[in-house]
Amino acid sequence: MKTTLNLEQEPFTKLKDSLVHRVLVWATIISILTSFYLIFIYAPLETTMREVQKIFYIHVSSAWVAFLAFFVVFVLSIMYLVTRKRIYDIYAGISAEIGVVFTTIVMTTGPIWARSSWNTWWAWEPRLTTSLILWFIYLAYIMIRQMDGAWDKKARLSAVFGIIGFIDVPIVFMAIRWWQSKFHPIVFGDGPSQKGGGVEPEMLVALITMTISFTLLYVVLLQKGVYLEKAKITVENWKEKLREKLVG
Amino acid sequence: MIQTKQLIKRVGDKVILRGVNLSIKEGQTVAILGPNGAGKSTILKVIATLIKPSSGEVLINNKEIKKHALEVKSLIGYLPHASLLYDHFTPLENLILFGKLYGVKDVEKRAKELIEKVGLSFFLHEPVKSFSRGMIQRVAIARAIVHEPRIILLDEPHTGLDQQAIVILNKVILEMKAQGTTTVMVTHDFKQAAEICDRIIIVKNGKIVDDFMLENNNLDLVFDKYALLTEGVV
Amino acid sequence: MSIFTNALSIAWKDLYSEWKTRQVLTTMIIFAGLVIVVCSFAFDPTNNTTKAVIPGAIWIIIVFSGILGLNRSFVSEQKNDNMHALLTAPLDAASIYLGKFLANFIMLLIVEIVAIPFLFLLFDFREMGSFPYFILVLFIGSFGFVAIGTFLAALAANSRSSEMLLPIMLFPLVSPILIGAVQATKIILTNIDKLPNAISWIQLIGGYNVIFFVLCVLLFEYVLEV
Amino acid sequence: MAYMLGAYSVAWVIIFVYLLTIGKRQTKIVKEIEFIKEMEK
Numbered sequence: 216m217k218t219t220l221n222l223e224q225e226p227f228t229k230l231k232d233s234l235v236h237r238v239l240v241w242a243t244i245i246s247i248l249t250s251f252y253l254i255f256i257y258a259p260l261e262t263t264m265r266e267v268q269k270i271f272y273i274h275v276s277s278a279w280v281a282f283l284a285f286f287v288v289f290v291l292s293i294m295y296l297v298t299r300k301r302i303y304d305i306y307a308g309i310s311a312e313i314g315v316v317f318t319t320i321v322m323t324t325g326p327i328w329a330r331s332s333w334n335t336w337w338a339w340e341p342r343l344t345t346s347l348i349l350w351f352i353y354l355a356y357i358m359i360r361q362m363d364g365a366w367d368k369k370a371r372l373s374a375v376f377g378i379i380g381f382i383d384v385p386i387v388f389m390a391i392r393w394w395q396s397k398f399h400p401i402v403f404g405d406g407p408s409q410k411g412g413g414v415e416p417e418m419l420v421a422l423i424t425m426t427i428s429f430t431l432l433y434v435v436l437l438q439k440g441v442y443l444e445k446a447k448i449t450v451e452n453w454k455e456k457l458r459e460k461l462v463g
Numbered sequence: 464m465i466q467t468k469q470l471i472k473r474v475g476d477k478v479i480l481r482g483v484n485l486s487i488k489e490g491q492t493v494a495i496l497g498p499n500g501a502g503k504s505t506i507l508k509v510i511a512t513l514i515k516p517s518s519g520e521v522l523i524n525n526k527e528i529k530k531h532a533l534e535v536k537s538l539i540g541y542l543p544h545a546s547l548l549y550d551h552f553t554p555l556e557n558l559i560l561f562g563k564l565y566g567v568k569d570v571e572k573r574a575k576e577l578i579e580k581v582g583l584s585f586f587l588h589e590p591v592k593s594f595s596r597g598m599i600q601r602v603a604i605a606r607a608i609v610h611e612p613r614i615i616l617l618d619e620p621h622t623g624l625d626q627q628a629i630v631i632l633n634k635v636i637l638e639m640k641a642q643g644t645t646t647v648m649v650t651h652d653f654k655q656a657a658e659i660c661d662r663i664i665i666v667k668n669g670k671i672v673d674d675f676m677l678e679n680n681n682l683d684l685v686f687d688k689y690a691l692l693t694e695g696v697v
Numbered sequence: 698m699s700i701f702t703n704a705l706s707i708a709w710k711d712l713y714s715e716w717k718t719r720q721v722l723t724t725m726i727i728f729a730g731l732v733i734v735v736c737s738f739a740f741d742p743t744n745n746t747t748k749a750v751i752p753g754a755i756w757i758i759i760v761f762s763g764i765l766g767l768n769r770s771f772v773s774e775q776k777n778d779n780m781h782a783l784l785t786a787p788l789d790a791a792s793i794y795l796g797k798f799l800a801n802f803i804m805l806l807i808v809e810i811v812a813i814p815f816l817f818l819l820f821d822f823r824e825m826g827s828f829p830y831f832i833l834v835l836f837i838g839s840f841g842f843v844a845i846g847t848f849l850a851a852l853a854a855n856s857r858s859s860e861m862l863l864p865i866m867l868f869p870l871v872s873p874i875l876i877g878a879v880q881a882t883k884i885i886l887t888n889i890d891k892l893p894n895a896i897s898w899i900q901l902i903g904g905y906n907v908i909f910f911v912l913c914v915l916l917f918e919y920v921l922e923v
Numbered sequence: 924m925a926y927m928l929g930a931y932s933v934a935w936v937i938i939f940v941y942l943l944t945i946g947k948r949q950t951k952i953v954k955e956i957e958f959i960k961e962m963e964k
Contacts, residue, residue: 270930277934296919299517316941323937324930331926351869358865362856365475372852375919376866379848379912383870386905390873393901394880432938436945443948450955452476457962511785514923536787547782549710551717563706564786566699590717606782 236442239435246428253421267331270324276426277320278346280433284314285353285381292377295370304370305448307377309440311356313433318350341392348387352380464489464614464645465510470519472505472669479505480516481669487662489613492636492646494656496689497666503649504543506666507616510647511541523614537565540612544619546603550592554578554602557591558609565610577605581631597628604635615639617648621655633659653689657682665692700792707783707796711770712803721769722804729762729812733819742820751822752882756875758812759839763805764864767846770801771854781923790918794847801850802843809835826889834885837899838878841906842871848913851920877902 254272291307294300322343329338337343359373470483479502487493495503508514510521512528512535521528523535548557558574567573578584581601586594591602600620607615615636621629636659640646650656656663657677663685665673672692677684715722736754740747774780783793813835816822825831849866853859881898884891 266924266927269927273931273934313941316937320934320937323933327926327930327933348869348872351865355862355866355869358862359852359856362862364855365477367473367475368855371919371922372855375852375916376849378916379845379909380870382908382912383873386873386901386908387869390876390901393898394876436941439945443945443952446952447948448476450952450959453959454955455476457959508923513781513784533787533789536785539785541781541785543778543781545778545781547779548777549714549779550776551714552710556713560706560710561782561786564703564783564788566787 236435236438239431239438243428243431243435246424246431250421250424250428253417253424258417258421259415267328270328270331272422272425274321274324274328275422276429277317277324278342279426280429281314281317281321281346281349283430284310284317284433285349285384288314288353288356288377289381292374292381295374296378299367301366301370304366304374305441305444306437307374308357308360309437309444311353311360311377312440313436315350315353315357317429317433318346318353321346322350339391339395341388341395344391345384345388348391349384352383356380464491464524465647466522466525467506467510468520468522470506470509470516470521472502472509472514473517479669480509482519483666483669483671485664485671487645487647489645490640490643491662492640492660493648493662493664494660495647495649495664495666496651496653496656496685501666502669503666504618505669507541507543507618507647507649510614511539511616512536513541537610538613540607540610540615542604542607542615542617542620544622546591546599546606548591548599548602548606551590553586553588553590554583554605555587557602558605561606562609567610573609574605577609578602580635581605596623597625600624600628601631604632608635608639612644614645614647617646617650619650619652620648621650621652629655653685654682657685663688665689667692700789700795703788703792704795704799707788707793708799708803711797711800715800715804721766722807725762725765725804725808726811728765729758729808730815732758732761733812733816736816737819747820748822748887749883751816751820752879752886754816754820755813755835755882756838756879758816759805759809759835760842760868760871760875762808762812763801763839763842763846764867766801766804766808767843767850767867768853768860768863770797770847770850772859775854780921784921784923790921791914793921794851794914794917797851798844798847801847802840805839805843806836809839822886826885826887827892830885830892830895831882834878834881834895834899834902837902837906838874838881841874841902841909844906844910844913845870848909848917848920851917855920873905874902877905 250272254269258269260266260268287310288307291303291310295303295307325340325343325346326336326338329340329343330336356373356376359376360369362369362372465485465487467483467485470480470485471478472480483502483506485506495506497503505514509516510523510528512532515529523538526535528535549560552560555571555574555578558577559570562570562574575587578587581604583598583601586598591599594602600623604620607617617636620632620636624632633655636646636648640659646659648656648660660677662674662676664671665688673688675684675688733754736750736757740750740754771780774783846863846867849870850859850863853863853866856862877898881895881902884895884898
């Protein structure tokens with residue numbers, strides 16, 4: 216059989232990661248280890264909450280990454296609608312997925328914090344509730360992407376939803392904060408992401424490092440995911456060509 | 464009247480049109496022929512402003528269709544395979560609704576005239592859903608020309624029609640032609656194409672492969688050229 | 698100006714078609730009645746404290762029967778490719794959106810006019826704080842719900858499983874409206890002294906409505922592309 | 924202390940589960956490439 220596919224020349228034949236990607240992976244690992252050192256050893260214990268306060272670092276930095284990821288979805292959605300280039304759609308899809316993963320972290324570490332300091336698993340606290348709704352919005356976004364039909368239709372519709380969904384976020388947050396502050400006695404004070412006592416500079420250093428390492432992790436995951444998605448598309452095309460050759 | 468430049472349309476990973484260049488003068492009647500999946504209907508849909516081309520441009524009356532969308536749309540009458548009619552409405556209600564959307568003046572009078580023209584006066588107040596295919600197609604053609612378009616685009620208008628409906632349809636098309644309306648028709652029915660049209664375009668694999676004028680309704684010429692281009696090559 | 702007359706034609710078309718068949722509206726009203734019955738099982742109507750659940754019940758009725766109508770709104774245009782007719786006609790995408798919105802909104806208002814008195818009757822709810830404000834909250838809350846609902850219904854209509862996709866997209870996005878509307882309704886019905894709070898909720902919903910109405914009008918053409 | 928360890932382990936479990944799904948995707952693609960190479964021969 217004469218081949219029309221130049222498999223050896225295609226970049227995805229071996230799925231070998233690029234140098235930049237490998238450098239980033241190592242940078243991520245090192246920075247995560249550093250932030251662990253900073254969190255557990257370097258940063259002082261908070262006086263009232265003791266160890267539990269350390270949940271704060273992972274909770275806040277995941278929330279930051281989730282928000283960043285959804286913001287990226289928003290920007291890329293606009294760019295897709297303007298330029299109609301598939302690459303933006305691929306990036307947006309993977310970014311939403313990673314955003315959902317980090318939102319899940321926010322929503323699991325939040326209740327653990329709540330349980331330990333307020334003795335209840337779920338607090339209808341503005342930031343936590345907003346995360347929950349955010350989670351639902353982007354699950355819907357992922358469901359749109361799994362619709363049937365050609366990719367350009369799905370890309371267009373999910374881009375529209377990516378824009379609408381992101382603009383909804385601040386309004387959701389505001390509504391929930393009002394709902395809380397006006398109709399419930401203020402038992403909880405501020406949310407889990409704001410600590411009772413003053414922020415010691417060491418804690419801030421640890422938080423910033425953790426945030427940077429999670430952001431790096433986000434970049435690595437995004438890169439990897441997009442790379443695999445591209446490879447998947449290429450493989451689909453090869454399969455299509457093969458099928459045509461076998462049939463016709 | 465109609466000009467397309469390097470039209471390319473991709474849906475997903477499939478390329479449907481691969482650079483279509485077309486130029487149709489005012490008053491011409493053009494038949495687009497070609498095998499299934501060649502992209503005939505897609506060309507029509509792009510001209511009808513229903514789908515956006517991936518690249519390339521369409522000019523109607525020397526106006527870019529994206530920039531002058533509303534103006535261009537009101538010049539075009541589009542009759543696809545589906546009827547585009549509302550089932551629960553009577554022919555009259557359908558025509559009045561679309562007449563209003565197209566900004567037709569004295570819409571009720573125009574609608575009644577058209578219904579008479581397609582021979583459905585007796586069914587003025589019956590809902591469309593009780594009609595046969597032939598009757599629906601007659602209302603559909605009336606709908607497509609309710610605003611007296613300068614261009615009509617027909618997508619396999621003769622498929623599934625009885626003889627009487629075909630006669631009425633051809634009468635309407637030829638009448639429009641006599642008034643100088645530009646007609647583009649996608650069809651599999653060579654006989655009707657030869658009868659109505661004075662120019663034939665053959666499309667294959669998303670490209671125009673032949674484009675010739677037809678005189679004296681020369682059906683054999685169409686058959687010969689078509690056979691040469693589509694079967695001869697494969 | 699023609700945007701509005703075209704929108705009115707489309708809205709009229711939807712409502713007149715509904716008047717001929719009466720399918721969707723009947724289903725919505727029956728469904729609303731069933732929700733009320735279910736609520737009466739869930740919250741004992743003879744108990745005095747159940748008055749507190751009435752604001753919630755009102756919005757549950759609106760949301761759940763509203764979504765039935767929204768689901769049909771664009772799927773019904775697919776039967777004879779009617780949407781293609783609207784797309785080839787000289788209309789702005791905005792007028793299609795406005796027309797569809799108007800039809801859905803009027804249908805939801807009809808359901809509310811029938812169902813909410815029925816709810817008050819069955820739950821024996823007599824005195825309310827302020828009737829005009831109650832109407833205002835219903836109006837403005839339903840407006841926002843239908844505005845974004847119509848948009849997302851058009852989006853979901855592209856999928857074969859649109860009935861499943863629509864609620865999943867719609868409910869999280871309208872959560873600010875639901876929070877605000879339920880809170881405002883609660884104040885107006887049972888605790889009118891706190892009216893300023895209700896008004897600030899109404900303002901929040903109003904802001905949401907303005908932002909999303911504009912956004913939906915602007916983005917609608919991207920949803921309609923074939 | 925237990926709460927802190929719980930929170931950190933849950934967070935990392937989530938991340939590792941995601942990494943695993945990525946790995947699965949990769950092996951699936953690699954297998955398909957192998958398959959196509961076989962077919963091409």
